[in-house]
Amino acid sequence: MPAMTEDFADALASYEAADPDGRPLARVMRPVVWCRPGDRVRDVAARIGDAGGSCAVLRADDGLGIVTDHDFRRALAAGPLDGDAPVSGLATVPALTVADEASRATGLLRMVEHGVHHLVVTDPDGRVVGVVRAVDLAQADVRDPLVVRSAVDAADSLDALASAYSGLPGMLVDLRARGMPARHVGAVRAAVMEAAVRRILALRADAAPAGVRTSWIVLGSLARREPLPRSDVDTALLWADPPDGADDPADGLRAYAGLILEDLRRCGLSPCPNGANADNPLFSRSQAAWAAAARGWLRDPTHVGALLLSAMVADSRPVTNVELGGHLTDTIRSHTRTAQFLQALLVEALRWRPPAGFVRDFVVHHTGEHRGQLDLKAGGLTPVVSIARWIAIATSDTRGGTARRLARGADAGLLTRDELDTLVGGFDHVYTLLHDHEARAEAADTYLDPRHLDRLARRHLRETFRAITVVQERAAREWLRRLTG
Known part of the structure; x- marks a missing residue:
């Protein structure tokens, strides 16, 4: 089950105190439409329609799943939809859950962070007691960020992404004017900014050097989910160590990173003007090279740049290939x-x-x-x-x-x-x-x-x-x- 990140919880804590509509989600949730993984697509769609809902929940072998009206539309867009196929083929597993005593703010943060429009609501014992949709939360400060996030995720070109992202700054100014706390606005901004970075990487996947596992990492205030309205996008790149005897992929990866940075500019996000970017050798290294550098900083903090770079690594978070990118902070987190x-x-x-x-x-x-x-x-x-x-x-x-x-x-x-x-x-x-x-x-x-x-x-x-x-x-x-x- 995807978990709420601690930095989103930080923003949530400030929003809860000022939330003008702090009703628990239990008061706005809707009844659950249940189905089994093997149920036919046509039967589940009919069941959802009869209930006046937009999703169904199923229990799969590896946890709760959810199938939404969006999943049906997406399947139809891809070609003929086999109504007799099992619904498990359309479902998302695991489903994103939220506690029934959580507030509207919690629903907003989880939806925007994960780019979804439905949450499965559970009681303190973990039992499913309902579902909540973006439209059930009613307030514009819930709907508007999700509209922008959805447009970012759906962009099929850089031009479309730039157009989608252009709606973010004005929308967040409006949210702040409606009384949303600044730290909460910053957390929402960070979630959409990261979604835009991931979308650019997906659109440019064909340009990535083949056969090399990489992790893109954000740094600084964006990593802490505390960006300001005009914050730069500081990035780093980590790649898996190549096999013995293999060519060093560094030059190709940094050239690729430069292309991504240009795409960021084109879409309205500004790379760091001071060089904290993934095409800079200081911020783009193999897994082993990053570990060696971090150990060196710890051994000799008087070395030029050691404190600055170690501080930047402490403020880092991978946005792709999270397990690989986590190696960047392993040495800092160690007891050495x-x-x-x-x-x-x-x-x-x-x-x-x-x-x-x-x-x-x-x-x-x-x-x-x-x-x-x-x-x-x-x-x-x-x-x-x-x-x-x-x-x-x-x-x-x-x-x-x-x-x-x-x-x-x-x-x-x-x-x-x-x-x-x-x-x-x-x-x-x-x-x-x-x-x-x-x-x-x-x-x-x-x-x-x-x-x-x-x-x-x-x-x-x-x-x-x-x-x-x-x-x-x-x-x-x-x-x-x-x-x-």
Whole structure:
């Protein structure tokens, strides 16, 4: 059964608190139409029609399955549909499930993440008690992302994909205007962005070097499912080690990666302008080469680029060939970390300081084009993200986004509960400010003039910065005792 990723759960936690329609799915679900794997297609279709439904659930040998009206239409489009064929040939197994006490927000996130329009609802004992459809959730903030996601998945050309993806930014601005929390909007954005990457790879499958297993990996905020409206798409590439004596496929794979990056641009997604891209030798290696590099970073964190690259690897998630791509973080997750490495990484993380003094109001730029402005990303988001990333490496668990990583840090004793609340609250506050600012800007711009905020907002931001600074100072003094305690 596909599971909700921890980073989607992070976004869900913030949305649940502000969900204007927090009714559990049990109140909007529909009765189940059951069928058996061997039932004829024509009989199941008739049963669904008689019930006024759009899907049927079946119990297969390897778990629950589901067949939807979309499956029938897709089969008809492919050619004559044999009405006497067993329905198991059309079913999706395993079916995606959701708990009956879950909210509308949970339904939205699971549907958008997996690109489906139906969920099987189960009770606390795992029994099937109903089904829920996208249309049952009623709100436009459920339907609109699914429409865009479906158009992305169905695109049969790069032009069609570009057209489908072009509807995403405006739609997400509308969702935010309706009151959807910024972190939730970011998670939805990330799901559709990744779907677009996978669709480009599918459309360009014929151009991929033959006989080489590869995994495309997203990095940074997209990997954490925390992108901003104008975030770049940072990517890496990992391929299976070639057999002894075989030619090195690196040049061909990087040329292929360059083609994919051009397709990303064509479809409205921007590769990293600073080189964190899958055609760069630093970010495209064989499985063995990635493992060797990671071991080197851990042994000698003073090596040029070691801390930067190890941090980027910690913020990575494979979007194709997940099992193979998981090798990228295996070494980081291992218990071969040293105190020297963790100390060096923490010093680097704490280098990012919020732009607030305890005497003056804010520390702003005094010269240049950003005179009088704050860099919200460098001064507000990055300090918290960096601490969370350090915790992820220290605890050997790089899953999830910033809030989930910080929570694991509190569970491990690396943060107090007050510090956890301070950092998560600070992240949400700054992320929301920056998200809304970028959404209004004509280009990526993380700078904000505090004079444009009202008095209460300025005070809140100043207190947020100062609270983050206090946590940083405690971490610098006490990290080793907390780590070993």
